Amino acid sequence: MTRCTDFTHDPAARSWVGSANGHGDFPVQNLPLGIFAPPSGPPRGGVAIGSEILDIAAIAALLPDDARGVAPLADRATLNDLLGVGNDALRALRHGLFRLLTDPASEEAVRPALHSMTRCSLHLPAHVGDYTDFYTGIHHAENVGKLLRPDSPLLPNYKYVPIGYHGRASSIRLSGEDVIRPNGQTLPPGTQTPIFGPSKRVDHELEMAIWVGRGNALGQPIPIAGAREHIAGLSILNDWSARDIQAWEYQPLGPFLAKNFHSSVSPWIVTMDALAPYRVAQPPRPKGDPAPLPYLLDPADQESGALDVTMEVHLSTARMRAEDRPPHRLSCSSMTAMYWTAAQLITHHSVNGCNLAPGDLLGTGTLSGASDESKACLLELTQGGREPLHLPGGESRAFLEDGDEIIITAFAEAPGFARIGFGECRARIAPAPGLEP
Known part of the structure; x- marks a missing residue:
């Protein structure tokens, strides 16, 4: 059976977010999508990375062109619009986030958009119409x-x-x-x-x-x-x-x-x-x-x-x-x-x-x-x-x-x-x- 895997599935990949390395749920190979609210701020889209959450829209300008136009869709209280762009666009976003989170040179620019998961509230990831x-x-x-x-x-x-x-x-x-x-x-x-x-x-x-x-x-x-x-x-x-x-x-x-x-x-x-x-x-x-x-x-x-x-x-x-x-x-x-x-x-x-x-x-x-x-x-x-x-x-x-x-x-x-x-x-x-x- 052929698996459609790529560089984001490399088991040797490590993130400069230390808690992600060896994490049982949220290593950098995962990057699941969710809706969170930081201690002061409205709900918005993020990805779980180790014990932290990355605010997607906050780092949109750092992403490659094919992901930069998708990331602002996460700056909403639900993920419906982001999910609706399709898997090709979600793949481009995943690739861009992975590169940022595994490149030590990106840490200084990206770290302000990271939030401790324990200090955030989580919400339903999407409005469920049916x-x-x-x-x-x-x-x-x-x-x-x-x-x-x-x-x-x-x-x-x-x-x-x-x-x-x-x-x-x-x-x-x-x-x-x-x-x-x-x-x-x-x-x-x-x-x-x-x-x-x-x-x-x-x-x-x-x-x-x-x-x-x-x-x-x-x-x-x-x-x-x-x-x-x-x-x-x-x-x-x-x-x-x-x-x-x-x-x-x-x-x-x-x-x-x-x-x-x-x-x-x-x-x-x-x-x-x-x-x-x-x-x-x-x-x-x-x-x-x-x-x-x-x-x-x-x-x-x-x-x-x-x-x-x-x-x-x-x-x-x-x-x-x-x-x-x-x-x-x-x-x-x-x-x-x-x-x-x-x-x-x-x-x-x-x-x-x-x-x-x-x-x-x-x-x-x-x-x-x-x-x-x-x-x-x-x-x-x-x-x-x-x-x-x-x-x-x-x-x-x-x-x-x-x-x-x-x-x-x-x-x-x-x-x-x-x-x-x-x-x-x-x-x-x-x-x-x-x-x-």
Whole structure:
């Protein structure tokens, strides 16, 4: 497989920003995009470099011509306009920033535009106009299907069409913001009449977020061969779920209140250029599975359309924090669990003429692996709550309790290349609001 790598992926490259060298997430080979606000100043676009953030627009005049015209687009409260210029322009910006951050002669001019990450506030990287959550994790789909339909876990359409639903963009929040336990209707086991109250089965979902870059016009589908150019980058996503509300409401039209109360996303967008060394072939479909229909099948996408990104989920309970215990790892999985590639999701989403826009967000769906250790939500880990997890310190969990905090991290590594990471996506469960009778 040919990887489209260049000088920015050189594992020997070092930055004069000392904290970047050997950094587990943000070495100079990464340079993810985000929105930050310094101690005194409005939100603006930057790149993470080690433990610091570089203000992109502030050093625009130092960049080469092909990047100088792009950098001012970062001088805004969202990255939508910057993402919308397309991957060629983002690549030119990446090259220019890399050269500045690895050239000792540039330090004096660039250093005033650097800000300590701990002294800055981070914001959602883009205004999310639309959000679609897919269901590409086939092991997750099979595991959940076995709980509901033991004899036929997957519905007949699963292996032909990327399954997804239109989520709620307004409730997407940045990592670190509390998740308020949702109220809703549930149907207790053995009863026929629903009750109203706080969900008792709040769950996390280990996902990745795919950010749309260059969009398409209404009525103009995106061909599979060019779909990759419409993806700006990836972040971590936790699409919280209320499983008891979901079980009662999802038929016949699918997820509603069980999904739209909160989705957490990490602050940094790791660009597709930064991820080039970690592209791998899409795993072959099991024998007997149908080939994708022609509009979803591209040899180049099958050869290098998957990403070898590792994701981990940790749980920290209120008692663990009070006893100074470290978070407990719940699972570890990979983006290679996707049955469909990111490009296939883009193409299918637009095949009917749907117009995607810069900053739109696509969720991969819960990415469980084949092993028990890679089950990516509590619904799977506890067999629908029937087999609670036993945690260090004597606690147990079937689903999340108030005060529980979920921390998701992700990284990519490959022989001959530097490891890069996504930072973290974390949030804590807060009590449900009281409602007047």
